[in-house]
């Protein structure tokens with residue numbers, strides 16, 4: 001099954017998250033912030049012809065898998081470690097018939113995850129590269145790094161320095177890829193707002 005044409009991300013989110021719950025609010029708010037940022041970034045690279053409708057939809061759905069992880073402070077009561085949420089999201093959206101959106105889920109965690117990361121860190125993931133490949137995947141992964149889902153810190157965009165400090169913990173490849181995107185998207189020097 002492969003759905004094409006119009007889709008409403010909030011309808012899909014509502015199948016897995018109950019509107020009115022704090023988890024629904026956190027997910028939707030975070031996804032809207034990422035979508036807005038991603039669309040702004042897309043404006044910087046018109047020559048790469050990013051698909052704006054797709055960016056909007058896929059940004060809204062990139063974290064659909066979080067409810068299956070065990071992150072009690074967000075209200076996620078699943079059994080998987082958080083790092084698996086992108087892969088879990090891929091499975092959900094593939095089952096719904098959205099394979100292109102599904103890839104965005106799998107490839108947005110950190111600055112992407114490599115086969116080596118999975119092996120070295122013994123991540124409970126299938127062993128394959130989970131790196132953003134299309135321009136839309138890169139934009140969404142990059143935009144996502146500016147926002148946490150921590151209810152207190154959600155509104156404030158992170159600085160490049162804050163993002164790098166966090167990515168560093170997961171290896172030098174992460175920071176390298178992030179800076180490639182900083183250059184590509186011409187966002188160096190962007191300041192936090194809010």
Ligand SMILES: [Fe+2]
Pocket residue numbers: 030034062063144
């Ligand atoms: Fe996210």
